[in-house]
Amino acid sequence: MNCKENQARYLQKDKQQKMKKILLLCSAAVMAMQVSAQDFKTVLTKTFTTFDTAQDQSVKVEQSNKMSLIAKKWDNEWAAHYYAAWSKTVLSFEEKDGDKRDAYLDEADKEKETMMSILKKETDETYVLAAMMANARLAVNPSSRWMKYGKVFSSNIESAQELNPGNPRMYYLQGMAKLHTPKAFGGGKKNAKPYFEKAETLFAKENSDDITKPYWGKQRNTQFLAECNKED
């Protein structure tokens, strides 16, 4: 016996109360829609929070998998695809195997593409995401990829800056990029610190009550800033 039959039987039961049912259905449909939207944000927020606070890599993989499911289910929500792409990018950074890192980013590319087809225009957050993904590609093989992806990174940062100079993630990403650039190439803690500091002040102004207005990065930024204050 499957669900459909079950439902059919349920509906049959109510046959006599036709008028009542229609009324009920109408109001229920409205309610269901509201519930569904709220449901989406709740589910996504919960998944995001678990992912973001997880220390264990396997938990992150699990939550990222969940985000893929959320993106499949709420296919028309740009934010669902945004977080799916974002989480794959984070996983790419933390993965060791180069091929797998690229594979995560291929997934992220697909999610971002879907996101753009819904959004139809760029925002500061889409540029920031693009910059982050470029940085992740670069990180797979810095010596041979910096020429291409370094450019993609900085041009997206630039575009984000034009749309919203107050986006803290933009500075956080630049700080990260500096931190992971060898000192001889103008990177290192000393050069990264001002970016994290700038990001820190901007993160402080940001609130985290709506998952569809990305707020990730605050905690990490504080950590990296603390690291930059340590000796080289």
Place this chain on the structure above:
Amino acid sequence: MKRNISDRSLRSLLLLALLFGATGSYAQYKISGTVVNEKDKPVKGVNVYLDNTLDGGTTDSLGIFRFTTTEKGNQTIVASEVSHENAGMPIVITGDMSGIVLHMKSNKAHEMDAVVITAGSIEANDNNKTVLRPLDIVTTAGANADVVKAMETLPGTQQTGPDNGLFVRGGDANEAAILVDEIVVQNAFISGPPGVATRSRFGAFQFQGVSFSSGGYSAKYGQALSGILELNSTDLPDKSTVNLGINMAGVYASGTKKWKNSSFDVGANYNNLTPFYGLATTNFKFYKVPVGGGGNMRYAWKPNKDGILKISVNGSYMESGIAIPNSFSGIDTNSVINSNPFAKKFSDMGDTVNFVTKDQYYFTTVSYKQMWKAKYSLYTAASYSLDQTNNSFGTIPINETDHRGQFRIEGKDYFNNSVNLLVGTEMQAFGISKDYDTYFKQSFVETQVAGYAELEWTPVNRLAIRPGVRYEHSGLLNTDDVAPRISMAYKTGIHSQVSLASGIFYQDADNKYLLAGLKPGQQEAIHYIANWQYVKSDRTLRIEGYYKDYASLIRELYNVYDPNSYRFITDTTTVNNSGHGYAQGLELFWRDKKTVKNLDYWVSYSYINTKRLYENYPVSATPTYIADHNLNIVSKYFVEKWHTNFSATYSFATGRPYFNPNSAFLSDRTPAYNNVAVAVAYLHSFGKWFSVFYLSIDNITNQHNIFGYRYSYGANGLATGERTPIVPALYRTVFFGVNFSLTQFKKDEL
């Protein structure tokens, strides 16, 4: 989608049911099982879920997954993981389920590894995973940051010795073309005296990609029997920068100003090779060391996201003077081969002659590229170049002017993801005029028109086919030819593929014949190339085999062979297209950037068997620029802690044929060629200035490599006298310098 919608409405109804208290009949079921790969090993981190639901779980390190669901009945369980192909199977949920086993195929070929046709070509850009990039070129010891020289570490090329140019798979230097942004570069090498190899005019960082084809190349190009070296100039720079440098060959400064959608570059250099020659072992007497300078400007503009316009102007001047051996010294001016009116003048000049070169070079191009909706693209470019050399051979002035104007326009239609068609046309007008004082004057002007079409077809993901056809017309020689080309690639596995290429290639006779007013027909080569390539995470293995068939090569009909490559060819020389030849070989390329962290090395080996009957060869023979076996081992190691890059290159080639009047034609071989080059680069930041200090030593063992022998002319007018070895201008060379660059730090960045 259909299912999705019905499921959604279904779920709304379920919700309804929940709301009205009908919860009792909807239980939660426990679903569990394992995911394994084709070797029955567990796969961890797999997303296992019921399709179109949120119900799912992730596998642990034992490949075990567990989740609960409220779904019932017919469902599809799906397993997905980035480095595997998705797997799925239908299940019927009637209660708790355990022991489900899902099989996943590993090694999902991800998008970056789409099939690319590689027969005959080695790409050096970001589209391919393991190839040469600008940084690779500058860090190759022995290449001296010269793009063309770096290509000599790749399979299919010969060590050049005292000559300029790329000698590709049995072809002479003039049989390989060099292109910048699809524009033919005339006089790609700095002018110098005969017997002294000079640098190419290009620096590695002017280009974002370098693609070297040793055969079977695209229908876009023609007039090269061997292969082409394609250089693609950089697009809009990243940031505004200032660059300053000083080294043993001179000083230079350049600046780039970047605006939002455009940029302007300007650069100037002054060269004086006194310090360089001072530290080297020279085999020629430079009574006037090379001194010169140049300037360049470039403007790039992106009128929209998918279009770019580039305008560049380059100019340079170089002057040098050396004492070279006079091949004409003491010749019998009444002999058959040296009966030119001015030969007597040359023969009276003594054993060595002062040779002065003064060279002015201008090269300007304009190009525009536009893409529309990822469906159509247009590329057009125009260029003009002028090279004026004023040489003197002793007291005799020799002036030469080369000019070339060209235009190309091509459009590409991407019908869909698997089919695109390129159609284009190209026009070249070029000429050379040369005079030897008042003794005689030679000149020619050639106009070439070509049209081409090339289809790229990917019928299935693992197969790509690229047929093309090219039509060429020569105005000067009045010839019309149709050159079909085809290449294809098939992915035999996730990391491996085979490629095939073939085509017909035509080329005008060498300039020396055209200058003499001779008008023979087109020379022809047919290439057959097959390769197998294995690329996996920064390791590349390539094996390539080829056969080349030459026909209609130019032959001079002489009674006596004259080994002098600067022999005079005049309108009384008889030539025809009866020459022919072949070349076959096997090449191996191995590059590994993975095994040892920060170590990058490659090994290239080429074997060639070639013979040709051309120019003034009396019989078919292996040419003097061919070594049967060529080996290059290039290695680079970066020590992060010291911010220092070390590199070393070892090159080996077996002996080359040389002309010995006392034995069978070109049957003798020179000793083998050996060269070890090392280079060190140290990176350091002085505040905002990023600096690179570099030191390179070429031929560190001071090996006296010999590229052939020259026999002096005897009293009988034939080259049968004493022999002197042909050696490079320099043995061991030491080169060092420093480069400073400052990247603009935007105030609004923070």
